[in-house]
Amino acid sequence: MTAPPADLESRVCAALDRQAKDLPALGVAVSGGGDSTALMHMIANWAAGRRIQVATVDHGLRAESASEAQEVARNAAKLGLRHDVLLWQRDISEGGNLMANARDGRLLLLSDWAKRHDLPAIAFGHTADDQAETLLMRLARGAGIDGLAGMSETRQFHGIRWLRPMLQITRAELRRWLTDHGIGWIDDPSNQNTDYDRVRIRHAMTALALDSQAIALSARNLGKARAALNHYTAQLAEQAIIRHGSLYLPHAPLLDAPPEIFRRLLIAGCRWITGADYPPRRQTVLNALESIATHNRVTLDGVLIEPANDMLRLVREPAAAKKSGESHGPNWDNRWNIKGLQKEEHIATLGFAPLIDLPWRDRGLSRDEAASSPAIWNGTQLIAAPLLRDCDPYIVEPLRNATDLRRLLLVH
Template sequence: MATLAPSVAAIRVAVRRTLTEVRRDRPVLVACSGGADSLALAAAAAFVAPRLGIPVGLVTVDHGLQSGSEQRAVTVAKWAEQAGFAPVELATVTVEGRPGGPEAAARQARYQALGEVARRHGASAVLLGHTRDDQAETVLLALARGAGPRGLAGMPFRRERAGTTLLRPLLEVSREQTRKACAALGLTPWEDPHNTDPSYTRARVRADVLPVLVRALGAGVVDNLARTAKLVASDNAALDSLAGDAFEAARTADGGLAVPVLAGLPAAIRTRVLHAWSRELGATPAALSYGHVTSLDALITDWHGQGPTHLPGGIQVSRYRDALVALPADGGPAGGSGGGWDG
């Protein structure tokens, strides 16, 4: 009897552990680019899911950003059909014209397509092939941006996005393991040229920054960065729970926030409440910055009659008496009372 390669076994175990959390009467979908990480994930899902009685399909997305991308997607789809995936979908997206840089725009287009396919087939979840190395890179990028705990928590194992459950089974599996698994299974992964293109920030971190850290601090730095994300995510969950309770306690009858309640909160809780309220008012999360939340916080902790804080989406927040109240760009109410605006 042939010995199962340790890399293949490790990935199957990770996928099995993940699939115990999904419904068995609905399919799961694997997002597969054809690269080593997602290809190893797909191969493991094709082995594990049927043995758990879970239907498994596959989606590959053609971003149209490279010559030959369509053929690459067709090749992945044909392999998936032969491997027994059903359904198999090739989703073509348009990246140009979307907000943000090329990486952010491609990511937005990809997740939108994955969500549409998942909803169409009633999938319980979409499996993503991000590895421990991807998590380490994400933490480094967050550090470089000066991100807070939410950024340092990296990519979550589970995330709900526009009604679609996204799961990342391989966050504790290394990129080297996925490559070894593909080799052991006789699979030839696609090498995405964007992964080595220095015009992409993550590619520079992968090719230049992380190897320097490994040489200087040892190979364990990748594990340590990924572990940091996991620990910070756990702390975030606790703080977010406390902030949720504080948010409800601070609400006023007309949708504003009571300043005396906010003023009595620790900064870590208060700023989370302000961030959540801003999103509820309609501020786009991606555009909502540290500066916006700091300016809101100053209406509570450094009040000296200053004018309103302007949030993304044309929303203005002012302090009126002992409450924060908001006014949208159209001049109508957005949580808070009418006249008497300070500033």
């Protein structure tokens, strides 16, 4: 006999158990809308001794936003939860897509907030409707399988674990739950503003009577396909050689692999070199792949890619390393950790000029690798080039290793 379906709150708690059972503390992002309000109440019931903190990002885009944030604070206090308001300061000079800028700003504010309060993860109230809308929006933009796989239940980003325990629950289910429990929520009028792509997609789904759960199921199925592609890309990456902060990929297996596998490994390799949060644009990657196929060297997002015997070498581009500027330690160019820096000294790129007096070939470095390597300077005086010549008291260590490359391939 089939067991009856679990009630809504039990389903959310089961997802939280999968995603956050090991965590002693958890942050919750709450806007005051129905989805995040329901999540806050359910997490308060699920907490079981865990430290739960709530944050509301006030984007300042509507006159009511400050009072709405205070309403969330009052509701959190009733549940015994600490609440913080995070103010987003819009940079007018940024231009571009307002919603995209607000999203990026929100994630940065929340990750900084979580780190200040020792919160290893933050939960969001995204639903099956959000997942379906995301898939359709990305489909309209010609997204590949990564984009169409939609939002993941868990993701590591900005040093924080992001959780979405309600991706298999609809907005309507949550509002019924709130109504049944006598809990109010805030309706954001911008959710009816057809200037925004998401709102237009939402209206189109309603007009066509599209089932958000069915579309969200397609996103989950595409997510499984993405995981399979990543699995086989990670197997190919096991043949990679890591040396001096550069990545060497065996050329023949890459050429034999399906183009999609090659593309994924190239993107992960570039992100591994630079530590970038986001992959390069798709067309830029495709252009790079065309150049590689003709055995030409090419630059992709600050990474120099060139044939080297039977390998494909990925090296930090010297010009990009130079743009990283100076650091007084310990980290430089999002690639290196340097210990032993003395007062008045700083870290900056070595550059090409000093190479004439340094044994860069003896260390097995290419000229570009040597030029983009970290150097210790006192003003304009070169003190040490630790990758080219051992020199106490400086210790230089790369920030990423083979495990990080595998993580880039497998985690979304």
